[in-house]
Amino acid sequence: MKLLTNRTRKMDVILIIVGAFIMAVGINLVYEPMDLVTGGFSGLAIIIKYFTKGFIHGGIPIWVSNILLNVPLFLAAFLLKGKKFVGKTLFATAVLSVALYIVPSFDIVYHDLLLASVFGGVIGGIGLGMVFITMASTGGTDMLGMIIHEFIPHYTIAQVIFVIDGAIVLLGAATFGLNKALYSVIAVYITAKVMDGMLEGLKFAKLTYIISDQYEEIAKEIMDKLDRGATGLHATGMYSNDEKKMIFCVVSKKEIIELKNIVGGIDPKAFIIVSDVREVLGEGFIEYKQ
Structure with a gap:
Protein backbone atom coordinates (compact mmCIF):
# COMPACT_ATOMS: atom_id res chain seq x y z
CA MET A 1 0.00 0.00 0.00
CA LEU A 202 -11.58 8.80 -18.80
CA LYS A 203 -14.37 7.32 -16.68
CA PHE A 204 -16.67 6.22 -19.49
CA ALA A 205 -17.73 2.57 -19.66
CA LYS A 206 -20.45 0.56 -21.37
CA LEU A 207 -23.46 -0.93 -19.61
CA THR A 208 -25.07 -3.94 -21.30
CA TYR A 209 -28.27 -5.88 -20.76
CA ILE A 210 -28.29 -9.22 -22.56
CA ILE A 211 -31.48 -11.26 -23.01
CA SER A 212 -30.92 -14.82 -24.22
CA ASP A 213 -32.07 -18.34 -23.43
CA GLN A 214 -28.38 -19.33 -23.38
CA TYR A 215 -27.54 -16.87 -20.62
CA GLU A 216 -25.45 -19.36 -18.62
CA GLU A 217 -23.04 -20.03 -21.48
CA ILE A 218 -22.84 -16.33 -22.36
CA ALA A 219 -22.15 -15.33 -18.76
CA LYS A 220 -19.42 -17.98 -18.47
CA GLU A 221 -17.70 -16.73 -21.63
CA ILE A 222 -17.84 -13.12 -20.42
CA MET A 223 -16.27 -14.06 -17.11
CA ASP A 224 -13.62 -16.30 -18.69
CA LYS A 225 -12.62 -14.25 -21.76
CA LEU A 226 -13.19 -10.69 -20.53
CA ASP A 227 -12.57 -11.31 -16.83
CA ARG A 228 -15.66 -9.25 -16.07
CA GLY A 229 -18.43 -10.01 -13.62
CA ALA A 230 -21.94 -10.77 -14.85
CA THR A 231 -25.15 -10.53 -12.86
CA GLY A 232 -28.34 -12.44 -13.66
CA LEU A 233 -31.55 -10.47 -13.28
CA HIS A 234 -34.97 -12.08 -13.27
CA ALA A 235 -37.23 -10.73 -16.01
CA THR A 236 -40.65 -11.53 -17.42
CA GLY A 237 -41.61 -11.17 -21.09
CA MET A 238 -44.78 -9.09 -21.07
CA TYR A 239 -46.00 -10.52 -24.40
CA SER A 240 -45.29 -14.22 -23.76
CA ASN A 241 -45.38 -13.99 -19.95
CA ASP A 242 -42.33 -16.28 -19.93
CA GLU A 243 -39.77 -16.07 -17.12
CA LYS A 244 -36.33 -15.13 -18.41
CA LYS A 245 -32.94 -14.24 -17.06
CA MET A 246 -31.26 -11.07 -18.21
CA ILE A 247 -27.48 -10.60 -17.90
CA PHE A 248 -26.30 -7.30 -16.46
CA CYS A 249 -22.67 -6.49 -17.28
CA VAL A 250 -20.41 -3.42 -17.32
CA VAL A 251 -17.33 -3.40 -19.54
CA SER A 252 -14.81 -0.85 -20.78
CA LYS A 253 -15.28 0.87 -24.13
CA LYS A 254 -12.64 -1.26 -25.84
CA GLU A 255 -14.21 -4.49 -24.55
CA ILE A 256 -17.71 -3.86 -25.90
CA ILE A 257 -16.82 -5.18 -29.38
CA GLU A 258 -15.50 -8.45 -27.99
CA LEU A 259 -18.57 -8.78 -25.77
CA LYS A 260 -20.84 -8.43 -28.81
CA ASN A 261 -18.80 -11.07 -30.62
CA ILE A 262 -19.13 -13.43 -27.67
CA VAL A 263 -22.90 -13.02 -27.49
CA GLY A 264 -23.37 -13.20 -31.26
CA GLY A 265 -21.23 -16.32 -31.51
CA ILE A 266 -23.32 -18.15 -28.91
CA ASP A 267 -26.80 -16.81 -29.67
CA PRO A 268 -27.26 -14.73 -32.86
CA LYS A 269 -30.85 -14.06 -31.78
CA ALA A 270 -29.85 -12.59 -28.42
CA PHE A 271 -31.18 -9.14 -27.55
CA ILE A 272 -28.45 -6.68 -26.41
CA ILE A 273 -28.96 -3.22 -24.97
CA VAL A 274 -25.83 -1.04 -24.76
CA SER A 275 -25.65 2.35 -23.05
CA ASP A 276 -22.95 4.75 -21.88
CA VAL A 277 -21.97 4.89 -18.23
CA ARG A 278 -20.49 8.11 -16.90
CA GLU A 279 -18.52 6.59 -14.06
CA VAL A 280 -17.88 3.15 -12.57
CA LEU A 281 -16.28 2.65 -9.17
CA GLY A 282 -15.02 -0.73 -8.07
CA GLU A 283 -12.67 -3.55 -8.99
CA GLY A 284 -11.55 -3.45 -12.60
CA PHE A 285 -12.49 0.21 -13.07
CA ILE A 286 -11.79 3.20 -10.81
CA GLU A 287 -10.82 2.09 -7.34
CA TYR A 288 -12.05 3.90 -4.28
CA LYS A 289 -9.56 6.37 -2.79
CA GLN A 290 -9.07 6.05 0.93
Missing part, protein backbone atom coordinates in the same frame (compact mmCIF):
# COMPACT_ATOMS: atom_id res chain seq x y z
CA LYS A 2 2.86 2.38 0.78
CA LEU A 3 4.49 1.75 -2.58
CA LEU A 4 1.18 2.39 -4.34
CA THR A 5 0.75 5.67 -2.46
CA ASN A 6 4.27 6.82 -3.34
CA ARG A 7 3.76 5.90 -6.98
CA THR A 8 0.50 7.83 -7.08
CA ARG A 9 2.11 10.92 -5.61
CA LYS A 10 4.94 10.75 -8.13
CA MET A 11 2.44 10.46 -10.96
CA ASP A 12 0.53 13.47 -9.62
CA VAL A 13 3.75 15.50 -9.59
CA ILE A 14 4.53 14.50 -13.18
CA LEU A 15 1.01 15.35 -14.36
CA ILE A 16 1.11 18.76 -12.64
CA ILE A 17 4.52 19.66 -14.07
CA VAL A 18 3.70 18.54 -17.62
CA GLY A 19 0.24 20.12 -17.49
CA ALA A 20 1.58 23.45 -16.21
CA PHE A 21 4.23 23.64 -18.93
CA ILE A 22 1.65 22.82 -21.60
CA MET A 23 -0.48 25.69 -20.27
CA ALA A 24 2.53 28.01 -20.37
CA VAL A 25 3.11 27.10 -24.01
CA GLY A 26 -0.44 28.08 -24.84
CA ILE A 27 -0.22 31.37 -22.94
CA ASN A 28 3.23 32.56 -24.06
CA LEU A 29 3.28 31.20 -27.61
CA VAL A 30 -0.36 31.67 -28.59
CA TYR A 31 -2.44 33.94 -26.39
CA GLU A 32 -0.07 36.73 -25.35
CA PRO A 33 1.40 37.43 -28.83
CA MET A 34 -2.14 37.59 -30.25
CA ASP A 35 -3.59 39.67 -27.36
CA LEU A 36 -6.19 36.97 -26.73
CA VAL A 37 -7.67 37.20 -23.24
CA THR A 38 -9.24 33.80 -22.65
CA GLY A 39 -9.94 34.27 -18.97
CA GLY A 40 -8.07 33.11 -15.93
CA PHE A 41 -5.48 35.07 -14.02
CA SER A 42 -3.21 34.61 -17.02
CA GLY A 43 -5.75 36.62 -19.01
CA LEU A 44 -5.80 39.31 -16.35
CA ALA A 45 -2.01 39.23 -16.36
CA ILE A 46 -1.99 39.89 -20.12
CA ILE A 47 -4.22 42.93 -19.57
CA ILE A 48 -2.07 44.13 -16.68
CA LYS A 49 1.07 43.78 -18.79
CA TYR A 50 -0.55 45.83 -21.56
CA PHE A 51 -1.54 48.70 -19.26
CA THR A 52 1.79 48.78 -17.39
CA LYS A 53 4.00 49.04 -20.48
CA GLY A 54 3.80 52.84 -20.21
CA PHE A 55 5.72 53.07 -16.95
CA ILE A 56 7.48 49.67 -16.70
CA HIS A 57 9.67 48.46 -19.57
CA GLY A 58 7.79 45.61 -21.24
CA GLY A 59 5.07 45.77 -18.60
CA ILE A 60 4.69 43.62 -15.50
CA PRO A 61 5.64 40.05 -16.48
CA ILE A 62 2.77 37.57 -16.61
CA TRP A 63 4.44 35.22 -14.17
CA VAL A 64 4.70 37.98 -11.54
CA SER A 65 1.02 38.92 -11.83
CA ASN A 66 0.08 35.25 -11.70
CA ILE A 67 1.73 34.89 -8.30
CA LEU A 68 0.40 38.12 -6.79
CA LEU A 69 -3.19 37.58 -7.88
CA ASN A 70 -3.34 34.12 -6.33
CA VAL A 71 -2.50 35.06 -2.73
CA PRO A 72 -6.11 35.81 -1.58
CA LEU A 73 -7.45 32.64 -3.18
CA PHE A 74 -4.96 30.46 -1.36
CA LEU A 75 -6.27 31.72 1.95
CA ALA A 76 -9.87 30.90 0.95
CA ALA A 77 -8.87 27.51 -0.47
CA PHE A 78 -7.06 26.58 2.73
CA LEU A 79 -10.24 27.16 4.72
CA LEU A 80 -12.57 25.34 2.31
CA LYS A 81 -10.51 22.60 0.67
CA GLY A 82 -7.93 21.82 3.30
CA LYS A 83 -4.18 21.65 3.59
CA LYS A 84 -3.72 18.80 1.08
CA PHE A 85 -5.54 20.65 -1.72
CA VAL A 86 -3.68 23.91 -1.03
CA GLY A 87 -0.39 22.06 -1.02
CA LYS A 88 -0.96 20.60 -4.48
CA THR A 89 -2.35 23.86 -5.81
CA LEU A 90 0.52 25.86 -4.38
CA PHE A 91 2.92 23.52 -6.12
CA ALA A 92 0.97 23.70 -9.40
CA THR A 93 0.80 27.50 -9.26
CA ALA A 94 4.51 27.73 -8.57
CA VAL A 95 5.29 25.39 -11.46
CA LEU A 96 3.06 27.39 -13.80
CA SER A 97 4.76 30.64 -12.78
CA VAL A 98 8.18 29.08 -13.39
CA ALA A 99 6.98 27.72 -16.73
CA LEU A 100 5.67 31.15 -17.74
CA TYR A 101 9.11 32.55 -16.90
CA ILE A 102 11.01 29.84 -18.80
CA VAL A 103 8.88 29.46 -21.94
CA PRO A 104 9.72 32.31 -24.35
CA SER A 105 6.99 34.51 -25.77
CA PHE A 106 6.65 34.60 -29.56
CA ASP A 107 3.96 34.04 -32.16
CA ILE A 108 3.73 30.46 -33.48
CA VAL A 109 0.42 30.87 -35.34
CA TYR A 110 1.57 33.70 -37.63
CA HIS A 111 -1.17 36.18 -36.68
CA ASP A 112 -3.95 33.72 -37.51
CA LEU A 113 -6.65 34.43 -34.93
CA LEU A 114 -8.78 31.40 -35.78
CA LEU A 115 -5.82 29.05 -35.54
CA ALA A 116 -4.80 30.71 -32.27
CA SER A 117 -8.25 30.27 -30.72
CA VAL A 118 -8.55 26.61 -31.74
CA PHE A 119 -4.95 25.56 -31.11
CA GLY A 120 -4.72 27.56 -27.89
CA GLY A 121 -8.01 26.14 -26.64
CA VAL A 122 -6.89 22.57 -27.20
CA ILE A 123 -3.51 23.18 -25.54
CA GLY A 124 -5.11 24.94 -22.57
CA GLY A 125 -7.74 22.21 -22.12
CA ILE A 126 -5.13 19.45 -22.15
CA GLY A 127 -2.92 21.28 -19.65
CA LEU A 128 -5.78 22.09 -17.29
CA GLY A 129 -7.18 18.58 -17.58
CA MET A 130 -3.87 17.01 -16.60
CA VAL A 131 -3.65 19.23 -13.52
CA PHE A 132 -7.30 18.74 -12.52
CA ILE A 133 -6.98 14.94 -12.76
CA THR A 134 -4.69 15.15 -9.72
CA MET A 135 -7.44 17.09 -7.87
CA ALA A 136 -5.22 20.17 -7.83
CA SER A 137 -5.45 23.53 -9.58
CA THR A 138 -3.10 26.05 -11.11
CA GLY A 139 -4.71 28.79 -9.06
CA GLY A 140 -6.58 31.72 -10.55
CA THR A 141 -10.05 31.08 -11.90
CA ASP A 142 -9.24 27.34 -11.92
CA MET A 143 -9.05 27.37 -8.15
CA LEU A 144 -11.91 29.86 -7.89
CA GLY A 145 -14.04 27.53 -9.99
CA MET A 146 -13.24 24.55 -7.77
CA ILE A 147 -14.10 26.62 -4.67
CA ILE A 148 -17.44 27.76 -6.13
CA HIS A 149 -18.13 24.16 -7.20
CA GLU A 150 -18.24 23.25 -3.50
CA PHE A 151 -21.39 25.38 -3.17
CA ILE A 152 -23.04 24.52 -6.53
CA PRO A 153 -22.03 20.89 -7.22
CA HIS A 154 -24.82 20.44 -9.81
CA TYR A 155 -22.65 22.44 -12.23
CA THR A 156 -19.38 20.98 -13.46
CA ILE A 157 -16.10 22.71 -12.66
CA ALA A 158 -15.65 23.43 -16.36
CA GLN A 159 -19.03 25.18 -16.53
CA VAL A 160 -18.25 27.39 -13.52
CA ILE A 161 -14.88 28.38 -14.94
CA PHE A 162 -16.53 29.09 -18.29
CA VAL A 163 -18.75 31.74 -16.66
CA ILE A 164 -15.91 33.35 -14.70
CA ASP A 165 -13.62 33.41 -17.70
CA GLY A 166 -16.42 34.93 -19.76
CA ALA A 167 -16.40 37.99 -17.51
CA ILE A 168 -12.64 38.32 -17.94
CA VAL A 169 -13.03 37.97 -21.70
CA LEU A 170 -15.41 40.95 -21.62
CA LEU A 171 -12.69 42.95 -19.90
CA GLY A 172 -10.33 41.84 -22.64
CA ALA A 173 -12.84 43.01 -25.23
CA ALA A 174 -12.79 46.48 -23.72
CA THR A 175 -8.99 46.44 -23.84
CA PHE A 176 -8.11 44.80 -27.16
CA GLY A 177 -11.35 45.07 -29.13
CA LEU A 178 -14.45 42.99 -29.82
CA ASN A 179 -12.91 41.05 -32.73
CA LYS A 180 -10.22 39.44 -30.59
CA ALA A 181 -12.70 38.91 -27.76
CA LEU A 182 -14.93 36.84 -30.04
CA TYR A 183 -12.00 34.60 -30.94
CA SER A 184 -11.23 34.37 -27.23
CA VAL A 185 -14.73 33.02 -26.62
CA ILE A 186 -14.02 30.22 -29.11
CA ALA A 187 -10.80 29.39 -27.23
CA VAL A 188 -12.57 29.39 -23.85
CA TYR A 189 -15.29 27.08 -25.16
CA ILE A 190 -12.79 24.63 -26.66
CA THR A 191 -10.73 24.67 -23.46
CA ALA A 192 -13.80 23.81 -21.37
CA LYS A 193 -14.82 20.98 -23.71
CA VAL A 194 -11.36 19.45 -23.90
CA MET A 195 -10.88 19.70 -20.14
CA ASP A 196 -14.33 18.28 -19.41
CA GLY A 197 -13.62 15.44 -21.82
CA MET A 198 -10.37 14.60 -20.06
CA LEU A 199 -11.98 14.67 -16.61
CA GLU A 200 -15.14 12.77 -17.49
CA GLY A 201 -14.21 10.84 -20.62
Whole structure:
Protein backbone atom coordinates (compact mmCIF):
# COMPACT_ATOMS: atom_id res chain seq x y z
CA MET A 1 0.00 0.00 0.00
CA LYS A 2 2.86 2.38 0.78
CA LEU A 3 4.49 1.75 -2.58
CA LEU A 4 1.18 2.39 -4.34
CA THR A 5 0.75 5.67 -2.46
CA ASN A 6 4.27 6.82 -3.34
CA ARG A 7 3.76 5.90 -6.98
CA THR A 8 0.50 7.83 -7.08
CA ARG A 9 2.11 10.92 -5.61
CA LYS A 10 4.94 10.75 -8.13
CA MET A 11 2.44 10.46 -10.96
CA ASP A 12 0.53 13.47 -9.62
CA VAL A 13 3.75 15.50 -9.59
CA ILE A 14 4.53 14.50 -13.18
CA LEU A 15 1.01 15.35 -14.36
CA ILE A 16 1.11 18.76 -12.64
CA ILE A 17 4.52 19.66 -14.07
CA VAL A 18 3.70 18.54 -17.62
CA GLY A 19 0.24 20.12 -17.49
CA ALA A 20 1.58 23.45 -16.21
CA PHE A 21 4.23 23.64 -18.93
CA ILE A 22 1.65 22.82 -21.60
CA MET A 23 -0.48 25.69 -20.27
CA ALA A 24 2.53 28.01 -20.37
CA VAL A 25 3.11 27.10 -24.01
CA GLY A 26 -0.44 28.08 -24.84
CA ILE A 27 -0.22 31.37 -22.94
CA ASN A 28 3.23 32.56 -24.06
CA LEU A 29 3.28 31.20 -27.61
CA VAL A 30 -0.36 31.67 -28.59
CA TYR A 31 -2.44 33.94 -26.39
CA GLU A 32 -0.07 36.73 -25.35
CA PRO A 33 1.40 37.43 -28.83
CA MET A 34 -2.14 37.59 -30.25
CA ASP A 35 -3.59 39.67 -27.36
CA LEU A 36 -6.19 36.97 -26.73
CA VAL A 37 -7.67 37.20 -23.24
CA THR A 38 -9.24 33.80 -22.65
CA GLY A 39 -9.94 34.27 -18.97
CA GLY A 40 -8.07 33.11 -15.93
CA PHE A 41 -5.48 35.07 -14.02
CA SER A 42 -3.21 34.61 -17.02
CA GLY A 43 -5.75 36.62 -19.01
CA LEU A 44 -5.80 39.31 -16.35
CA ALA A 45 -2.01 39.23 -16.36
CA ILE A 46 -1.99 39.89 -20.12
CA ILE A 47 -4.22 42.93 -19.57
CA ILE A 48 -2.07 44.13 -16.68
CA LYS A 49 1.07 43.78 -18.79
CA TYR A 50 -0.55 45.83 -21.56
CA PHE A 51 -1.54 48.70 -19.26
CA THR A 52 1.79 48.78 -17.39
CA LYS A 53 4.00 49.04 -20.48
CA GLY A 54 3.80 52.84 -20.21
CA PHE A 55 5.72 53.07 -16.95
CA ILE A 56 7.48 49.67 -16.70
CA HIS A 57 9.67 48.46 -19.57
CA GLY A 58 7.79 45.61 -21.24
CA GLY A 59 5.07 45.77 -18.60
CA ILE A 60 4.69 43.62 -15.50
CA PRO A 61 5.64 40.05 -16.48
CA ILE A 62 2.77 37.57 -16.61
CA TRP A 63 4.44 35.22 -14.17
CA VAL A 64 4.70 37.98 -11.54
CA SER A 65 1.02 38.92 -11.83
CA ASN A 66 0.08 35.25 -11.70
CA ILE A 67 1.73 34.89 -8.30
CA LEU A 68 0.40 38.12 -6.79
CA LEU A 69 -3.19 37.58 -7.88
CA ASN A 70 -3.34 34.12 -6.33
CA VAL A 71 -2.50 35.06 -2.73
CA PRO A 72 -6.11 35.81 -1.58
CA LEU A 73 -7.45 32.64 -3.18
CA PHE A 74 -4.96 30.46 -1.36
CA LEU A 75 -6.27 31.72 1.95
CA ALA A 76 -9.87 30.90 0.95
CA ALA A 77 -8.87 27.51 -0.47
CA PHE A 78 -7.06 26.58 2.73
CA LEU A 79 -10.24 27.16 4.72
CA LEU A 80 -12.57 25.34 2.31
CA LYS A 81 -10.51 22.60 0.67
CA GLY A 82 -7.93 21.82 3.30
CA LYS A 83 -4.18 21.65 3.59
CA LYS A 84 -3.72 18.80 1.08
CA PHE A 85 -5.54 20.65 -1.72
CA VAL A 86 -3.68 23.91 -1.03
CA GLY A 87 -0.39 22.06 -1.02
CA LYS A 88 -0.96 20.60 -4.48
CA THR A 89 -2.35 23.86 -5.81
CA LEU A 90 0.52 25.86 -4.38
CA PHE A 91 2.92 23.52 -6.12
CA ALA A 92 0.97 23.70 -9.40
CA THR A 93 0.80 27.50 -9.26
CA ALA A 94 4.51 27.73 -8.57
CA VAL A 95 5.29 25.39 -11.46
CA LEU A 96 3.06 27.39 -13.80
CA SER A 97 4.76 30.64 -12.78
CA VAL A 98 8.18 29.08 -13.39
CA ALA A 99 6.98 27.72 -16.73
CA LEU A 100 5.67 31.15 -17.74
CA TYR A 101 9.11 32.55 -16.90
CA ILE A 102 11.01 29.84 -18.80
CA VAL A 103 8.88 29.46 -21.94
CA PRO A 104 9.72 32.31 -24.35
CA SER A 105 6.99 34.51 -25.77
CA PHE A 106 6.65 34.60 -29.56
CA ASP A 107 3.96 34.04 -32.16
CA ILE A 108 3.73 30.46 -33.48
CA VAL A 109 0.42 30.87 -35.34
CA TYR A 110 1.57 33.70 -37.63
CA HIS A 111 -1.17 36.18 -36.68
CA ASP A 112 -3.95 33.72 -37.51
CA LEU A 113 -6.65 34.43 -34.93
CA LEU A 114 -8.78 31.40 -35.78
CA LEU A 115 -5.82 29.05 -35.54
CA ALA A 116 -4.80 30.71 -32.27
CA SER A 117 -8.25 30.27 -30.72
CA VAL A 118 -8.55 26.61 -31.74
CA PHE A 119 -4.95 25.56 -31.11
CA GLY A 120 -4.72 27.56 -27.89
CA GLY A 121 -8.01 26.14 -26.64
CA VAL A 122 -6.89 22.57 -27.20
CA ILE A 123 -3.51 23.18 -25.54
CA GLY A 124 -5.11 24.94 -22.57
CA GLY A 125 -7.74 22.21 -22.12
CA ILE A 126 -5.13 19.45 -22.15
CA GLY A 127 -2.92 21.28 -19.65
CA LEU A 128 -5.78 22.09 -17.29
CA GLY A 129 -7.18 18.58 -17.58
CA MET A 130 -3.87 17.01 -16.60
CA VAL A 131 -3.65 19.23 -13.52
CA PHE A 132 -7.30 18.74 -12.52
CA ILE A 133 -6.98 14.94 -12.76
CA THR A 134 -4.69 15.15 -9.72
CA MET A 135 -7.44 17.09 -7.87
CA ALA A 136 -5.22 20.17 -7.83
CA SER A 137 -5.45 23.53 -9.58
CA THR A 138 -3.10 26.05 -11.11
CA GLY A 139 -4.71 28.79 -9.06
CA GLY A 140 -6.58 31.72 -10.55
CA THR A 141 -10.05 31.08 -11.90
CA ASP A 142 -9.24 27.34 -11.92
CA MET A 143 -9.05 27.37 -8.15
CA LEU A 144 -11.91 29.86 -7.89
CA GLY A 145 -14.04 27.53 -9.99
CA MET A 146 -13.24 24.55 -7.77
CA ILE A 147 -14.10 26.62 -4.67
CA ILE A 148 -17.44 27.76 -6.13
CA HIS A 149 -18.13 24.16 -7.20
CA GLU A 150 -18.24 23.25 -3.50
CA PHE A 151 -21.39 25.38 -3.17
CA ILE A 152 -23.04 24.52 -6.53
CA PRO A 153 -22.03 20.89 -7.22
CA HIS A 154 -24.82 20.44 -9.81
CA TYR A 155 -22.65 22.44 -12.23
CA THR A 156 -19.38 20.98 -13.46
CA ILE A 157 -16.10 22.71 -12.66
CA ALA A 158 -15.65 23.43 -16.36
CA GLN A 159 -19.03 25.18 -16.53
CA VAL A 160 -18.25 27.39 -13.52
CA ILE A 161 -14.88 28.38 -14.94
CA PHE A 162 -16.53 29.09 -18.29
CA VAL A 163 -18.75 31.74 -16.66
CA ILE A 164 -15.91 33.35 -14.70
CA ASP A 165 -13.62 33.41 -17.70
CA GLY A 166 -16.42 34.93 -19.76
CA ALA A 167 -16.40 37.99 -17.51
CA ILE A 168 -12.64 38.32 -17.94
CA VAL A 169 -13.03 37.97 -21.70
CA LEU A 170 -15.41 40.95 -21.62
CA LEU A 171 -12.69 42.95 -19.90
CA GLY A 172 -10.33 41.84 -22.64
CA ALA A 173 -12.84 43.01 -25.23
CA ALA A 174 -12.79 46.48 -23.72
CA THR A 175 -8.99 46.44 -23.84
CA PHE A 176 -8.11 44.80 -27.16
CA GLY A 177 -11.35 45.07 -29.13
CA LEU A 178 -14.45 42.99 -29.82
CA ASN A 179 -12.91 41.05 -32.73
CA LYS A 180 -10.22 39.44 -30.59
CA ALA A 181 -12.70 38.91 -27.76
CA LEU A 182 -14.93 36.84 -30.04
CA TYR A 183 -12.00 34.60 -30.94
CA SER A 184 -11.23 34.37 -27.23
CA VAL A 185 -14.73 33.02 -26.62
CA ILE A 186 -14.02 30.22 -29.11
CA ALA A 187 -10.80 29.39 -27.23
CA VAL A 188 -12.57 29.39 -23.85
CA TYR A 189 -15.29 27.08 -25.16
CA ILE A 190 -12.79 24.63 -26.66
CA THR A 191 -10.73 24.67 -23.46
CA ALA A 192 -13.80 23.81 -21.37
CA LYS A 193 -14.82 20.98 -23.71
CA VAL A 194 -11.36 19.45 -23.90
CA MET A 195 -10.88 19.70 -20.14
CA ASP A 196 -14.33 18.28 -19.41
CA GLY A 197 -13.62 15.44 -21.82
CA MET A 198 -10.37 14.60 -20.06
CA LEU A 199 -11.98 14.67 -16.61
CA GLU A 200 -15.14 12.77 -17.49
CA GLY A 201 -14.21 10.84 -20.62
CA LEU A 202 -11.58 8.80 -18.80
CA LYS A 203 -14.37 7.32 -16.68
CA PHE A 204 -16.67 6.22 -19.49
CA ALA A 205 -17.73 2.57 -19.66
CA LYS A 206 -20.45 0.56 -21.37
CA LEU A 207 -23.46 -0.93 -19.61
CA THR A 208 -25.07 -3.94 -21.30
CA TYR A 209 -28.27 -5.88 -20.76
CA ILE A 210 -28.29 -9.22 -22.56
CA ILE A 211 -31.48 -11.26 -23.01
CA SER A 212 -30.92 -14.82 -24.22
CA ASP A 213 -32.07 -18.34 -23.43
CA GLN A 214 -28.38 -19.33 -23.38
CA TYR A 215 -27.54 -16.87 -20.62
CA GLU A 216 -25.45 -19.36 -18.62
CA GLU A 217 -23.04 -20.03 -21.48
CA ILE A 218 -22.84 -16.33 -22.36
CA ALA A 219 -22.15 -15.33 -18.76
CA LYS A 220 -19.42 -17.98 -18.47
CA GLU A 221 -17.70 -16.73 -21.63
CA ILE A 222 -17.84 -13.12 -20.42
CA MET A 223 -16.27 -14.06 -17.11
CA ASP A 224 -13.62 -16.30 -18.69
CA LYS A 225 -12.62 -14.25 -21.76
CA LEU A 226 -13.19 -10.69 -20.53
CA ASP A 227 -12.57 -11.31 -16.83
CA ARG A 228 -15.66 -9.25 -16.07
CA GLY A 229 -18.43 -10.01 -13.62
CA ALA A 230 -21.94 -10.77 -14.85
CA THR A 231 -25.15 -10.53 -12.86
CA GLY A 232 -28.34 -12.44 -13.66
CA LEU A 233 -31.55 -10.47 -13.28
CA HIS A 234 -34.97 -12.08 -13.27
CA ALA A 235 -37.23 -10.73 -16.01
CA THR A 236 -40.65 -11.53 -17.42
CA GLY A 237 -41.61 -11.17 -21.09
CA MET A 238 -44.78 -9.09 -21.07
CA TYR A 239 -46.00 -10.52 -24.40
CA SER A 240 -45.29 -14.22 -23.76
CA ASN A 241 -45.38 -13.99 -19.95
CA ASP A 242 -42.33 -16.28 -19.93
CA GLU A 243 -39.77 -16.07 -17.12
CA LYS A 244 -36.33 -15.13 -18.41
CA LYS A 245 -32.94 -14.24 -17.06
CA MET A 246 -31.26 -11.07 -18.21
CA ILE A 247 -27.48 -10.60 -17.90
CA PHE A 248 -26.30 -7.30 -16.46
CA CYS A 249 -22.67 -6.49 -17.28
CA VAL A 250 -20.41 -3.42 -17.32
CA VAL A 251 -17.33 -3.40 -19.54
CA SER A 252 -14.81 -0.85 -20.78
CA LYS A 253 -15.28 0.87 -24.13
CA LYS A 254 -12.64 -1.26 -25.84
CA GLU A 255 -14.21 -4.49 -24.55
CA ILE A 256 -17.71 -3.86 -25.90
CA ILE A 257 -16.82 -5.18 -29.38
CA GLU A 258 -15.50 -8.45 -27.99
CA LEU A 259 -18.57 -8.78 -25.77
CA LYS A 260 -20.84 -8.43 -28.81
CA ASN A 261 -18.80 -11.07 -30.62
CA ILE A 262 -19.13 -13.43 -27.67
CA VAL A 263 -22.90 -13.02 -27.49
CA GLY A 264 -23.37 -13.20 -31.26
CA GLY A 265 -21.23 -16.32 -31.51
CA ILE A 266 -23.32 -18.15 -28.91
CA ASP A 267 -26.80 -16.81 -29.67
CA PRO A 268 -27.26 -14.73 -32.86
CA LYS A 269 -30.85 -14.06 -31.78
CA ALA A 270 -29.85 -12.59 -28.42
CA PHE A 271 -31.18 -9.14 -27.55
CA ILE A 272 -28.45 -6.68 -26.41
CA ILE A 273 -28.96 -3.22 -24.97
CA VAL A 274 -25.83 -1.04 -24.76
CA SER A 275 -25.65 2.35 -23.05
CA ASP A 276 -22.95 4.75 -21.88
CA VAL A 277 -21.97 4.89 -18.23
CA ARG A 278 -20.49 8.11 -16.90
CA GLU A 279 -18.52 6.59 -14.06
CA VAL A 280 -17.88 3.15 -12.57
CA LEU A 281 -16.28 2.65 -9.17
CA GLY A 282 -15.02 -0.73 -8.07
CA GLU A 283 -12.67 -3.55 -8.99
CA GLY A 284 -11.55 -3.45 -12.60
CA PHE A 285 -12.49 0.21 -13.07
CA ILE A 286 -11.79 3.20 -10.81
CA GLU A 287 -10.82 2.09 -7.34
CA TYR A 288 -12.05 3.90 -4.28
CA LYS A 289 -9.56 6.37 -2.79
CA GLN A 290 -9.07 6.05 0.93
